[in-house]
Amino acid sequence: MPVAFFRRSATSVAASQPAPARRTANDLKRGETATVCCLKDPQMALKLLEMGCIPGTQVRLAGRAPLGDPLMLVLGDEEYTLSLRVSEAVTIQLKD
Numbered sequence: 409m410p411v412a413f414f415r416r417s418a419t420s421v422a423a424s425q426p427a428p429a430r431r432t433a434n435d436l437k438r439g440e441t442a443t444v445c446c447l448k449d450p451q452m453a454l455k456l457l458e459m460g461c462i463p464g465t466q467v468r469l470a471g472r473a474p475l476g477d478p479l480m481l482v483l484g485d486e487e488y489t490l491s492l493r494v495s496e497a498v499t500i501q502l503k504d
Contacts, residue, residue, distance in 0.1 A: 433500040436469035442502040
């Protein structure tokens with residue numbers, strides 16, 4: 409019994425792949441600046457909003473602890489410094 413092989417078109421392969429994930433504050437390199445887009449975790453969002461992580465705010469990664477956690481973000485023009493755990497930083501999504 410012959411076996412039939414079907415060829416996928418390039419459009420069907422591209423359509424089946426998930427969209428690329430949005431960058432988070434944890435993805436920033438030291439000294440890199442980005443703009444907050446949205447907050448991913450609704451439970452963490454209130455805490456982050458109260459600390460100044462408001463959508464549209466510029467953030468800059470000032471540094472990381474030697475083992476990578478926590479990290480230090482500088483928010484906005486007033487140079488407000490915020491120290492966050494990596495688990496909190498991954499909930500801050502950035503604009504491209």
